[in-house]
Every structure is written in structure tokens, then in C-alpha cells.
Amino acid sequence: MTPLVLERTQVQSLSPEEVLRLRADFPVLSQQVYGKPLVYLDNAATTQKPQVVIDRITDYYAHENGTVRRGVYKLSEQSTQAFDETRRKVAQLINAASASEIIFTRGTTEAINLVAATFGRTFIGAGDEIIISAIEHHANIVPWQQVCLERGATLRVIPVSDAGELDLDAYEAMLNERTKLVAVVHISNALGTINPVKTMIDRAHAMGVPVLVDGAQSTPHMAVDVQALDCDFFAFSGHKLYGPTGVGVLYGKMKHLEAMPPYQFGGDMIHTVTFEKTTFAKPPGKFEAGTPAIAEVIALGTAIDYLQAIGLERMGAYEHELLAYATEGIQEIPGVSIIGTAKEKAGILSFTLKGAHPHDIGTILDREGVAIRAGHHCAQPIMDRFGVSATARASFSFYNTRQDVDALLAAIRVVNDLFN
Ligand code: 7TS
Numbered sequence: 430m431t432p433l434v435l436e437r438t439q440v441q442s443l444s445p446e447e448v449l450r451l452r453a454d455f456p457v458l459s460q461q462v463y464g465k466p467l468v469y470l471d472n473a474a475t476t477q478k479p480q481v482v483i484d485r486i487t488d489y490y491a492h493e494n495g496t497v498r499r500g501v502y503k504l505s506e507q508s509t510q511a512f513d514e515t516r517r518k519v520a521q522l523i524n525a526a527s528a529s530e531i532i533f534t535r536g537t538t539e540a541i542n543l544v545a546a547t548f549g550r551t552f553i554g555a556g557d558e559i560i561i562s563a564i565e566h567h568a569n570i571v572p573w574q575q576v577c578l579e580r581g582a583t584l585r586v587i588p589v590s591d592a593g594e595l596d597l598d599a600y601e602a603m604l605n606e607r608t609k610l611v612a613v614v615h616i617s618n619a620l621g622t623i624n625p626v627k628t629m630i631d632r633a634h635a636m637g638v639p640v641l642v643d644g645a646q647s648t649p650h651m652a653v654d655v656q657a658l659d660c661d662f663f664a665f666s667g668h669k670l671y672g673p674t675g676v677g678v679l680y681g682k683m684k685h686l687e688a689m690p691p692y693q694f695g696g697d698m699i700h701t702v703t704f705e706k707t708t709f710a711k712p713p714g715k716f717e718a719g720t721p722a723i724a725e726v727i728a729l730g731t732a733i734d735y736l737q738a739i740g741l742e743r744m745g746a747y748e749h750e751l752l753a754y755a756t757e758g759i760q761e762i763p764g765v766s767i768i769g770t771a772k773e774k775a776g777i778l779s780f781t782l783k784g785a786h787p788h789d790i791g792t793i794l795d796r797e798g799v800a801i802r803a804g805h806h807c808a809q810p811i812m813d814r815f816g817v818s819a820t821a822r823a824s825f826s827f828y829n830t831r832q833d834v835d836a837l838l839a840a841i842r843v844v845n846d847l848f849n
Contacts (some may be wrong), residue, residue, distance in 0.1 A: 433756055433770050440746040443739070443827060448747070451739065452828045454479040465798030468836045473618050473646060473777055473824035474802055476671045478732070485731040486673065489724045497723055498697060508723055515730030516713070522733050523644075523663060524654040525680050532686075532713045533721055536677035537645040538568040540664035541612070543679055543716060544641055545572035547689040548610070548662075555581035557609040560600070560638075562624070563589040563814055564617040567807040569643045573612055582609070589814060593620040593769040600629065604636045611640045615647035619808040619820070620769025621752070621777030623647075627658055634659065639685065645669055649736075649826075650745045650775050655680050672732035673725040679716070686712035693718040744827040748776035751825045755834045762841055764849055768820050776825035779806075782841065785848040787819040793847065794821075797840035 443451070452458055455477045460467050469477060489511075495504030497512045513528075520528040534540040549572070553559065559573045563586050577584045585608075587600045595613075604611075611633045616623050630640045639661035647653055648665040655663050662685070667676040681689075691698055691709055695718040700708040709715045736744070755778050759765050764783035782790055791803030802822045805812045812818055823837055 433760065433767060440742045442750055443743055443747040445830070448827065448830055452830070454481070454735075455828055456480055456483070458828060462798050462800075463796050466836075468799040468829075468833045470823040470825065470829065470833065470837060471800050471802045472649075472826040472829075473669070473806075473822065475668045475674070476649060476826055477828070478671060478673070479735050481735055482672060482728050482732050485728040486724050489727055494724075496720055508727075511727045511730070512721070512723055515726050515733075518730045518733045519678055522653070522737070523648070523678075523680060524656050526656060527683065529712055530680055530683055530686065532679040532681065532716045533726055534664075534677045534679050535675055535722070536666040536668070537566075537643060537664045538666075538677075540662075540677050540679035541568055541641070541643065542572050543692045544662050544664075544681070544689075545576050547692050547716075548685060549573070549576035550580065551688075551690055553577075553580050553582050553609045556607060557582040558585050558603075558605070558607045559583070560585045560587060560603055560608055560611045560613075560633075562587040562595050562600075562613050564593065564595070564620055564622060564624075564811050565612075565614050565808065566618055566643065566645065567809070568645075569612050569614055569641075570810065573610075583607075586810075587613075589811075591770075593617065593622045593771045595622075595624055595629075597625070597628065597632075601632055604633060604638060606636070608633075608636060608638045611638055612643070613640065614643040614645075615653075616650065616775045616777075617769070617808075617811070618646050618777065618824075619779055619806040619811045619822070620771065621774040621779065621824075622769060622771040623773040623775055625773075626660070630659055646775065646777070650741070650748055652741045652745075661685055667725065667729040667732070670729070670732055671736060672729035673722075675722045676725040676729050681712070683712065686716070689716075691718070692716050695719050739827065745775070747827050748825045748829075749774075751829055751831070751834060752776045752778060754831055755823065755825070755837065758834065758838045759841065762838065762845060764845060765841070768815050768817065777822065778824070779820040779822045781817055781820055782844060783849065785844050787821040789848070790821040790841070790844050793844045794837070794840045797836065797843060799837050799840045801837070
């Protein structure tokens with residue numbers, strides 16, 4: 430096989446000094462495991478949190494805790510203000526036309542489930558089709574499969590090449606008058622492929638079909654512009670964006686949010702209630718029943734401030750350099766196969782090693798201080814497609830260094846010595 434060489438990006442990257450300075454913002458990274466410095470390379474699963482985000486949560490509970498949208502007292506008013514401010518920050522982060530198009534959820538999974546349960550159940554019926562791709566996370570497969578089962582619709586799957594790139598001709602041929610939704614991942618968590626979502630959205634729109642983009646892996650690594658993409662829905666998770674767990678975002682075009690029924694019912698999502706009849710609040714309130722994750726939402730706002738001060742494009746460019754460096758190095762290790770060799774890739778390196786199960790690789794790497802993910806990455810159909818049951822996966826953040834990559838490669842050589 431010809432060695433994979435990734436092209437350089439044009440965007441200004443981060444300098445090694447800057448990375449070391451930024452790295453110091455993350456207290457968890459300075460620890461040792463098994464007497465070795467921690468090398469954290471499971472950033473696609475969740476990212477570590479900078480001290481400012483941790484402090485924001487502590488400060489909130491120490492000085493500001495009060496529920497949102499209800500109290501008439503100072504604490505509640507302040508919380509409501511900070512909460513709403515984050516909605517504006519999220520809207521600005523992804524360039525939504527209005528903050529009212531931003532719905533807070535528990536994460537990407539809940540955001541997709543929200544669309545499936547409301548849009549899906551209302552607008553998808555017997556004989557209709559939903560298109561997804563062969564490289565989706567389970568979060569963007571199972572909800573649609575359930576809608577299909579319930580409504581008598583059919584799930585169509587865009588095939589993927591051996592490199593991990595979607596077959597756009599097959600996709601175009603799949604779009605027809607029965608297609609009611611396309612749901613596609615922006616960046617694959619298992620392969621690292623960056624999908625040409627803009628092209629895919631344009632083709633769907635030419636047939637009048639709305640598109641949901643799973644942005645769980647893109648928001649942490651690139652500047653996203655939902656208006657430029659013209660996607661109808663966009664979902665992501667706070668915890669992969671250097672923010673807390675328990676909070677995520679669904680962006681939806683206002684025309685869809687207005688047409689969709691509510692997701693859950695209860696407090697906060699209503700306009701008026703009598704025993705005879707309830708009228709619902711306008712979006713986003715309509716989709717946010719009950720007390721939200723206030724501290725987490727506010728701290729997500731802090732994470733967004735932190736990232737924007739660095740610049741997501743620069744972070745992405747730096748991560749791409751790390752990926753290129755790691756890709757070059759790992760191919761020198763005998764027995765390694767890279768799973769996912771698309772031309773357009775984000776900082777995710779999935780691989781197998783001849784003679785060693787990915788779980789063994791993960792366990793041995795852990796003893797060397799290197800934290801990676803091993804398994805099917807909640808993407809079992811991708812594993813089936815590539816004829817493996819699992820892969821080992823290193824995923825990079827802007828706080829990782831070339832030394833981290835060197836530690837990864839050295840640890841893989843340890844596995845090789847043991848098994849081969
Ligand atoms: N979509 C993609 C592309 C993902 O990578 C993930 C999580 C999800 C959806 C679900 O996000 P959640 O925050 O709602 O759980 N991916 C991973 C991963 O790669 N390893 O652990 C979680």
C-alpha cells in the first residue's frame with residue numbers, strides 16, 4: 430500500500446510554545462498514570478476541561494445559583510441572563526440567524542432524538558425514505574431506524590469506499606420524491622472522514638429534502654457556519670467542545686421548529702395551561718421542558734469564549750499537523766493498518782495491529798500512560814464494512830503535542846514487541 434501523506438492546510442497553526450501555554454490551562458493533563466505522564470488521546474470521546482470552565486461551575490453554585498425563567502429575585506434574574514447569554518454565544522459560534530433557533534439538549538444524542546421524535550413522527554410516513562450514511566455513529570442510526578419501524582418508512586444508506594469516503598453518485602441516485610430527510614455526520618468519529626456536507630445539502634435541497642448534520646465531531650475542530658451550509662438541523666455536544674457533560678445543542682431552522690410538535694411536556698414549554706387545553710411556548714422554549722442544566726449551559730458559554738479566543742480554525746490546523754505527523758509515524762510500525770484514509774480527515778487515527786486485539790492495545794497503552802479508545806466506537810456498521818470487530822483510535826486536541834504522538838508510537842511498538 431502506498432503510504433498515506435496528508436496535505437498541509439493553509440491556515441496559520443498554533444506554535445509549540447502556545448500549545449504548552451494552553452496545555453497548562455487543563456489541570457487533568459498534568460497528572461501521572463502508572464508513574465508515567467498522562468498522554469490523553471481520547472478527545473473524540475470527550476475533551477478535557479480548562480480551569481476557567483471548571484471555575485465557572487464552582488462559582489455558579491457558590492455565588493449565583495437560582496433557577497432560570499421563573500424567579501423575580503436577583504439570583505434568578507442573573508442566572509437567566511447568563512443562561513440566555515450562552516444561547517447567543519452558541520448562535521454566534523455556529524452563525525445561526527437567531528438565538529431562538531438554538532435548543533439546549535443533553536447532547537448530540539438527545540438533539541437527534543428530538544428531531545426523530547417530533548419532525549420524524551410528524552412528517553415521515555408509510556413508504557417514505559430517510560437517507561443516512563454508512564459511517565454514522567449509532568446516535569444517528571438508531572433513532573431513524575426506530576422512526577422507520579414505527580412509521581413504515583425505509584432507511585437508505587449511502588455506501589462508503591475503502592478509504593472511508595461516501596459515494597456521492599450513489600447518494601444522488603438515492604434522493605427521490607419519497608425522501609423525507611437526510612441525516613449525515615459532518616466528521617466521522619470512527620474514521621475521521623470530513624464529509625462534503627455542503628455539497629450533500631445542496632443536492633438534497635435541489636429535491637426539496639431537509640438535512641440534519643451530526644456535528645458532534647466537527648464543532649470542536651472547525652468553524653461551523655450553519656447558514657453557509659444551509660443545513661436544516663445541526664446537533665452537537667458540549668462535552669466534546671471543552672464544556673461540561675449533560676448539555677448539548679440542537680440548531681433548527683425556525684420554519685421547521687415552528688412546524689414541529691413539542692418534544693417533552695411540562696413546565697417552561699407552555700404558553701397557557703387549563704385542564705381543557707394547553708398552548709405551547711414559541712421555540713426554543715417549546716422544546717425545553719423542565720429545569721435545564723443551568724450551570725452546565727453557562728459553563729458551555731465559558732468554553733466557547735475560551736475556544737474563540739484561541740481560534741477554532743487555528744486549532745483545527747494544528748490538530749491536522751499532529752494527525753499528519755502521527756499518520757507518517759504509525760505507518761513505519763510493522764503490522765499497522767490505518768482504518769480511514771480519506772483525503773479530507775480530521776484529527777482521528779483509527780488503526781489495527783496484526784496479532785493484537787484493539788482492547789489489548791488499549792490496555793497496554795494505558796500502562797504506558799497513553800489513553801486511547803478501543804472498540805467499535807458506537808459505529809458497529811462501520812466496523813462490519815471494514816471487516817474488523819474493533820479498532821484502536823487515537824484522537825487529537827490542540828493541547829496534544831508531538832511528544833504525545835511519540836509516546837503513542839513508542840507504546841504501540843511495545844505492543845508489537847509483546848505480540849509479534
Ligand atoms: N455523533 C458522533 C459523530 C459522535 O462522535 C458521538 C459521540 C455522538 C454522536 C454522540 O454524542 P453524545 O455526546 O450524545 O454521546 N462519540 C463518541 C466517541 O467517538 N467515543 O465516545 C463517544
